[in-house]
Amino acid sequence: MIRLPLVLLFAALFFSAGVYGVLARRNAVMVLMAIELMLNAVNVNLVAFSSSLHQVGGQIFALFVIAVAAAEVGIGLAIVILLFRNRASINVDEVNLLRW
Amino acid sequence: MSAQEYAFVVVAVIGSLAAISVVMARNVVHAALFLVIALASVGVTFLLVGAEFVGWTQILIYVGAIVILFLFGLMLTKAPIGRDTLDHTWKNRLAGGIVGSLLFFGLASLTLRVWPLDETASSQPVAGSTAALGESLFRDYVLPFEVVSFLLLAALIGAIVLARKDDAA
Numbered sequence: 644m645i646r647l648p649l650v651l652l653f654a655a656l657f658f659s660a661g662v663y664g665v666l667a668r669r670n671a672v673m674v675l676m677a678i679e680l681m682l683n684a685v686n687v688n689l690v691a692f693s694s695s696l697h698q699v700g701g702q703i704f705a706l707f708v709i710a711v712a713a714a715e716v717g718i719g720l721a722i723v724i725l726l727f728r729n730r731a732s733i734n735v736d737e738v739n740l741l742r743w
Numbered sequence: 744m745s746a747q748e749y750a751f752v753v754v755a756v757i758g759s760l761a762a763i764s765v766v767m768a769r770n771v772v773h774a775a776l777f778l779v780i781a782l783a784s785v786g787v788t789f790l791l792v793g794a795e796f797v798g799w800t801q802i803l804i805y806v807g808a809i810v811i812l813f814l815f816g817l818m819l820t821k822a823p824i825g826r827d828t829l830d831h832t833w834k835n836r837l838a839g840g841i842v843g844s845l846l847f848f849g850l851a852s853l854t855l856r857v858w859p860l861d862e863t864a865s866s867q868p869v870a871g872s873t874a875a876l877g878e879s880l881f882r883d884y885v886l887p888f889e890v891v892s893f894l895l896l897a898a899l900i901g902a903i904v905l906a907r908k909d910d911a912a
Contacts, residue, residue, distance in 0.1 A: 644747040645792055648858040652851055653755040653788065657762050657781070659847035664766035667839030669832070672816050673771060676778055679809065680762055683785045686801070694792040699872060699879045702797050705789075706880070709797075709804055710891045714898035716809050720816040721905035727820040728908075 650691040658684035671723045671733040675716060682712045751791050758784025775813045782806050796873040 657680050664677025686705040693701025727733050744752075761780035768774040782805040789798030880888060 644745045645751045646748065646858075646860065648854050648860050649748065649751060649755070650788065650792065651854045651858070653759065655847055655850035655854065656759045657785070658850070659843040660759075660762040660766050662846055663839040663843030665839075666842055667835040668766065669835065670771060672813060672820065673766075673774060675816075676774060676813060677766055679778070679805075680765060680781065683782060683805075686797075687785055687788060690789050690794045690797055691792055694794060694872075699875045702794050702872065702876050703880050703884050705794075705797050706800060707887060707891055709800060710895060713804060713809060714895055716812055717898050717902040718905070720812055721902040723816055724819050724906050733820050 647691060647695045650687060654684040654687040654691070657681070657687065669734050669736055671726065671735050671738075672720070674735060675719045675723070678719075679712060679716065682708055682715075747791055751788065754784050754787045754791070758788070771817055772814070775810060775817060778813065779806055779810050782810065793872060796876050 661677045661679075661681030661684065664680065665674055668674055668677060686708050689701040689705040689708070691701075693699060693705070723733055726738060730737065758781050761777045761784065764777040765774050765781055768777060783802060786798050786801035786806065789795075789801055
């Protein structure tokens with residue numbers, strides 16, 4: 644019932660907000676939140692196409708993306724906590740040991 | 744426009760404002776709470792396009808679990824509550840704003856060129872897609888399903904190993 648481009652525009656705005664967050668925010672937890680926004684935008688697209696093409700595969704991939712996102716957040720927050728314990732800061736600009 | 748579409752537009756506007764507030768918020772706890780609204784609006788969108796199972800999974804896992812994980816992460820890292828100046832400098836905001844808005848307008852114009860809003864027919868959602876979803880998941884996608892469960896196990900162990908304090912070493 645919902646026309647496809649409306650849902651795609653919604654997802655595009657989510658993805659752009661996520662890109663802005665990753666680029667602009669320096670707090671590592673905020674960067675993780677912005678990545679979640681981008682993953683959600685992808686999920687919206689997968690489900691919208693699945694619903695519009697009458698194929699269930701898109702919804703299955705959305706479920707997989709949700710599972711991978713959950714794993715990513717768990718590991719990401721563990722790394723952030725470890726970072727805070729070692730450096731007493733979670734500013735991603737200060738973590739430049741491997742920077743060329 | 745159908746009633747469903749009106750409902751979607753309302754949800755999408757709320758969700759979009761919340762998503763923008765997440766990345767613009769000065770207070771990180773407020774950002775996490777805006778994230779609840781944004782993720783819930785995505786869940787409602789899933790319900791509206793007829794993907795009930797994914798919609799409820801989204802609400803249970805994202806709104807229920809992942810946001811709580813974020814709040815724990817914020818508490819454990821003693822993130823500066825209130826106005827933080829280190830985060831979000833004007834240079835980063837400018838670069839992020841340019842890239843983000845260019846990306847949005849690019850994606851939006853591409854979408855509207857391929858699917859013009861007044862010419863695209865609305866599609867009927869599949870009724871009762873949960874049964875088909877389960878059948879396809881456990882028939883065609885069994886191997887990816889098992890791989891994902893293994894991935895979750897590895898992530899669980901990895902997170903415990905990373906985050907626990909080494910008393911013995």
